[in-house]
Amino acid sequence: MRITNNMMVQTMLNNLNRNATRLNQAQIQYATGKRINKPSDDPRGIAKSMRLRSDISAMEQYERNVNDAYSFMDTTETAIRNMQQEGMNRIRELTVQASSETLTQDETIKIQAEIEEIRQQMIDMANYTYSGKHIFSGTKTNQPLLDSQGYYQMDLVKYENPAMNDDVWNFETSTREKIQVNTLGFEVFEAESNEIVRAEVVAGENTTIELPYADGSxxxxxxxxxxxxxxxxxxxxxxxxxxxxxxxxxxxxxxxxKEAMKEIKAVEGERIIDYQFExxxxxxxxxDGTVxxxxxxxxxxAVPxxxxxxxTFETQAAWSLDEGQFATPDFDNGTPQSFSFGGAEVVMVQGDPTALPAGVAISEELxxxxxxxxxxxxDPNDISQEDYMESYAEALNKLSDQRGSQVQGFTFVGDADGLKAIAPKKSDTLHNKKFFSGSLLxxxxxxxxDFKKDQLVVAGKGKHQYIVxxxxxxxxxxxxDLEKNMLDGNQEALSHMLDDIDAHMDSMLTARSSTGARANRTELILYRIEDDVLNFRELMSKIEDADMAEVSMNLMNEENVYRASLNVGARVIQPSLLDFLR
Incomplete structure (x- = not known):
């Protein structure tokens, strides 16, 4: 093979260019301190690095959430502590003093005036804010909890099921973790909670209602x-x-x-809880297993x-659709037909159009x-609506058996009347938002x-606690009542009210303990997030950052190689045309 001068020069230039590229890469790594500066440097490593960056960004947002939540709970705990220690303790001391028969009328009036000032201060604390948000107003943080006389200015509700939408305010602290931040006003300012009592009324029969005594006896x-x-x-x-x-x-x-309870109250006294009847x-x-x-x-x-x-009254949500509301599947344009319920989808596809007898086959695999x-x-028209309804119900029940399904625990029944659904026994208002829809409807x-609303024939309701x-x-x-008894000079009633004061102090202590426990948990979550961020940054550094000692040696080595290639190149291109003419 003949080696020409042009070939030698071209080879020299290619080698020189490769050496320059390696030198440039070493210089970039030395200047940035990064092993990876563009995706082509390490495609697999850059993918890991991007995932870590995304995770760190999310955790930093969670860290901000947790810090905000901790500050909110700390403010709440401080407000409750002040009301309990400075307010209620002083009220108890004054009540003990006022229950003494040795006090003069002027001394009693002065005690009553001090209690009035404490009352106003506690109303102010009930409407206390953190960063412009009223801390005891649930999710209605733009509204004060109480008016100037101590009446609630909003409805507040708390469901037993933590997944329910109520006035509890949750902060997201990780992908699948939330923590309650707020304390509802009635958890602080109510010392008792009484259940609604119901008795079924049947025409032509006696009705008996069981009303609990106030003392729980x-x-x-x-x-x-x-x-x-x-x-x-x-x-x-x-x-x-x-x-x-x-x-x-x-x-x-x-x-x-209502009229009878006035007579009963006159005999039984305070032993009977006050109710409104409706x-x-x-x-x-x-x-029942079939229908x-x-x-x-x-x-x-009877509402307290x-x-x-x-x-504590619970109802299971139930839905009903008539068979005539479903369209017969039409595959003329080759498009599958479908309907869904609460996120669970049933898709109808065409099989063998010539098959006899016509029918619906349910896939074994989901x-x-x-x-x-x-x-x-x-032919879809040869299949009865009853068969369609039964097939739909069977398909939905298969989805209901799947753990984590959107309809897990639901029951579906299809017959000649249509398709019906019933929510699990632990029902709640979240289920009321589900409905049937799709091209087959x-x-x-x-x-x-109106179609959505009419499907829900029974609204679900879960256990909850509330004030209005x-x-x-x-x-x-x-x-x-305390001020009234003081002004009336009713020392005996004042002595009896000490138990009520203690009950409210216990209620505040419980709310304070619950808030403090959540704050402690929030602090632990914050420490965990900080550790996770640190660990992820270290892992990202191992992937992205360069070993500077190694990079420094590589840079010197590549520089020497490049200098040598330049010297060799100078020798290769040194001969001229005159050299060949001699």
Whole structure:
């Protein structure tokens, strides 16, 4: 093979260029301190580095959340501590003083005036803010909790199920972790919580409602006698009866009970909790293993007037669609048909259009935990709506059996009447947002919202605790009674109220302990996040950063190589045309 001068020069230039490239790479690494400066340096390493950067960015946001949450809880705990130690302790001391029969009227008035000042200060603390947010107002942080007289200015609710949407304010501290930040006002200012009591009302039958005693020693039965006009009567067992027509024939049962309770209260005294009575109709659902049914039941409902209200009544959400609301699958354009319920999807695809008899085949394998495919064989119009409904229900029940499915625990029933669904027994208002939709349920856009609402025949309801706007906060009602007894000179009543004061102090202590415990947990979360960020940064440094001692040696080595290549190049291109003409 003949080696020309041009070939030697070209080879020299290529080698020189490669050496210059390596020298440049070494210079960049030395200048930046980074092993990876562009994706091509290490594609696999840069992918890991980008994931780590994303994780660090997320954790830094979580760290900011946690710091904000900790400050919020610290402010809340401080406010409760001040009310408990400086407010309630002083109120107790003053009450002990006022219960003494040796005090003069002027001294009692001075004590009452001091309590009034403490009351105003505690109302101010109830409306205390952190960074412009009212700390005891739940999610309604732009509104003060109480007015100047100690009445709640909003409804507040807390559900037993932590997944429920209520007034509890949660901060996200990691991908799958949240922590409660706020303390609801009624957890601080109410010393008692009383349950709503219900009794089913059946036409033509007596109605008995069991009302618990305030001291928790048991309950009193009040029986409303149907078609009877007898006055309230206490039996030898301590229970009461009253005729349904005692007030007047045809008087609503809640009005009769309301009047009867005035007579009962006069006899039983403070032993009986104060209630408001009303008649309410409730839709309730049921599944007997074959059929889903719903019925309307009438209850006599007793709602406590004072304290936090606890409602333990639960209903299972239920949905119903008539078979005529479903369209028959149409595959003329080759597009699959589908419908969904609460995130779970049933997809209909065409199978063998000539198959006889026509039918629906359910896939044994799920497309995902929230998606299942049904195959329509034969003419879709030859399949009855009842068969479609049964197939839909069977498919949805397969998804319901999947752990983590959007419809886990739901039950579906399909028959000639249509398709019905019932939520799990641990139902709540979150389930009320689910609905049926899809191409197999054609609805005009204008009717879409009504279509969603009409499906839900029974609304789900879970256990919860709440107070209502306009309700007097228990602590400030206690202070009003305290001031009244002082001015009336009722020392005996003042002595008895010490137990009520202690109950409110215990309530505040419980709220403070709960807030402090969450703050401690938040602090631990903060330490963990800081450690994770540090660890991730170290790992990212190992991937991205260069070993400077090694880079320095490489730079010197590449520089020497480049200098040598320049010297060799000078010799290669040194001969001229005259050299060849000699």
């Amino acid at each position: 048991g309950y009193m039965e009040l029986t409303i006698l149907d078609a009877d006009d007898s006055e309230p009567t206490k039996g030898p067992d301590g229970n009461w009866t009253v005729g349904a027509d005692w007030v007047d024939v045809g008087t609503p049962i809640d009005e009769t009970v 008649v309410a109709d409730y839709q309730q659902s049921n599944y 889903i049914t719903s019925e309307e039941i009438t209850y006599l409902k 007037v004072n304290g936090a209200i606890v409602d 497309a995902s935990k929230d998606k299942i495919v049904l195959t329509v064989n034969g 054609p609805v005009a856009p204008a009717d879409r919202e 706007e306009g309700q007097r906060a228990g602590l400030f009602q206690l202070l009003d």
